[in-house]
Amino acid sequence: MKDKRILYVSSEVVPYLAENEVSLMSYDVPKMINDQGGQIRIFMPRYGNINERRHQLHEVIRLSGMNLVVNDLDMPLIIKVASIPKERIQVYFIDNDEYFKRKATFTDEEGVMYADNDERAIFFAKGVVETVKKLNWVPDIIHVHGWMAAMLPIYMKHYYKNEALFSDTKIVTSVYSQSFEGTLDVEMINKIKLDGVPLDAIADLETPDYESIIKATIKHSDAVIIASDSLSPSLTKFIESSGKPFLPFVPKDEFAEAYTIFYKDQVLSI
Numbered sequence: 001m002k003d004k005r006i007l008y009v010s011s012e013v014v015p016y017l018a019e020n021e022v023s024l025m026s027y028d029v030p031k032m033i034n035d036q037g038g039q040i041r042i043f044m045p046r047y048g049n050i051n052e053r054r055h056q057l058h059e060v061i062r063l064s065g066m067n068l069v070v071n072d073l074d075m076p077l078i079i080k081v082a083s084i085p086k087e088r089i090q091v092y093f094i095d096n097d098e099y100f101k102r103k104a105t106f107t108d109e110e111g112v113m114y115a116d117n118d119e120r121a122i123f124f125a126k127g128v129v130e131t132v133k134k135l136n137w138v139p140d141i142i143h144v145h146g147w148m149a150a151m152l153p154i155y156m157k158h159y160y161k162n163e164a165l166f167s168d169t170k171i172v173t174s175v176y177s178q179s180f181e182g183t184l185d186v187e188m189i190n191k192i193k194l195d196g197v198p199l200d201a202i203a204d205l206e207t208p209d210y211e212s213i214i215k216a217t218i219k220h221s222d223a224v225i226i227a228s229d230s231l232s233p234s235l236t237k238f239i240e241s242s243g244k245p246f247l248p249f250v251p252k253d254e255f256a257e258a259y260t261i262f263y264k265d266q267v268l269s270i
Contacts, residue, residue, distance in 0.1 A: 001260060002037035004268075006030070007139035009043045009128050011146025013091060015084065016050050017105065022146040022176050025227055025255075027084070029143065032256045034089055041137065043128045045120070045148060046080055046093035048103040057082045057093060063134050068126045070119050071191045075099070077127050094127035106148070106180065113180055117148070118188035118208065122195075125151040129160055138165055141267055144173045144221070147180070150213050151192070153220035158197040170267050173221040175235060177228035179210035211235055218242055223267045225259070245270070 010026035017023050030040045046057070063079035078095035094100075099120045107113050114120070129152070132139070144152055153171045160166060185191075189205040204216040215238055218224055224239050224246040231249070239246050245266040250258040 001033050001263060003039065004033070004141070004263075005039045005041075005137065005139045006033055006263075007041050007043070007128075007132060007137075007142045009142060009144050009149045009152050011044070011148035012105070013042060013044045016044065016055055016082075016091070017047070020178065021228060022178055024252075025174065026145045028252070028255070029259060030089060031087060032259065034087065036260070040089065041132075041135075041139075042089065042091045043131070044091065044093060045124050046078075046095035046100050047105045048101045049105065050093070052080070055082050060092075063131055066130055066134075068123055068130065069195075070123050070126070071187075072194060075123055077123075077130065079127075079131055092128075092131060094124050094131070096123060096127075099123055113182065113184070115185060118184040118191065121148050121151045121184075122155075122191060124148060125155045126159075128152060129155065129163075129166075133163070133165060136165070139169050141263060142169055142171045144171065144217070145227075146176065146178070147210060147213055150217040153217050154192065154197060154202065155195070157220045158201060159195050170222045170270055171220070172223045172225060172263075172267055173217050174225040174227040175214055175218070175231060175239065177230045177232065182209065184208040184213070218244065222270050223247075223262070225262065 008030045012023035013026040014023045030042055034040050057080045060079045060081050066077045067074040068077050075096050075098060080093040080095055082091050156171060188208045189202055192202055193199055202216055204212040224244050226249045229249050247262045
C-alpha cells in the first residue's frame, strides 16, 4: 500500500476516546497502512469530552471559518488537528459549538440519545469532505467506521457526485455490531432530501434505526468489511446479498494481511 492515500473517517478513535471495537480498529487500521508507507489522514468529531490540552489539539485557522448548511441552517465549521504520539499520524477534528461542545459523545447523562444526532452526522460528513477539498488531498480510498460517520458515503454519491477531486475515490465501510436503541430524528430523511439526495436512494431512512442507517450506507459504498464477529444475522445477510465486494470478519491478530489484500485486490480494482 506504499504511497496509496487512504482517508479514515470514524465516529471514535483511540487515544482520544475510550477503547471499544470501533475506536480501536479506527486506530489499528490506519497505523497498519501508515507502517506500510501509505499516506493517511484520520477524521473524527471533536466531542466535548475530548481533553484538548492533554491531546494538544489546536485550531487550523486556514481550514476553519466555513459555514455548512444543515436542515436549512448555517452552521460554522471549526477544524482542529492533533498528532497521535509516536506514530506521526495526523488526526483532524470536525467541530461546531452547537453540535459537539457537550461533554459526551452520543447520549446525555441519562443515556438518552441526543435529539440532533442526525444533524451531527450530516454536519460531520459535510465537514470532512469540505476540509479534504480545502486540503486538496485526493484519497484513493475513504474508509468509514461507526454510525456517526455513516452519512459520508451517501453524501459522496449524491451531494458531492460531481466533485472531480473524488472521481476515482473508492468508499469502504466497516460494519460493526455497536448500535443504539430506538431511532434518530424521524425527520432525518427530509433533512437529507433538502441537500438534493433523491428519496428513493435513502428510503431505508424512513425509520432511521441503526440497521436502516447501516443498510443505506452499505448501498452507497463500493465495498464492505464485516468488522464484528457478532454482527446481526440480518445485517450479515444484507451484506452478503448486496453484490458489493465484502470481507468477512477477520480476528484482530490476522486483520493486517486480510485488509491489505482486500484493499489491493477488491477495492482498488473496482
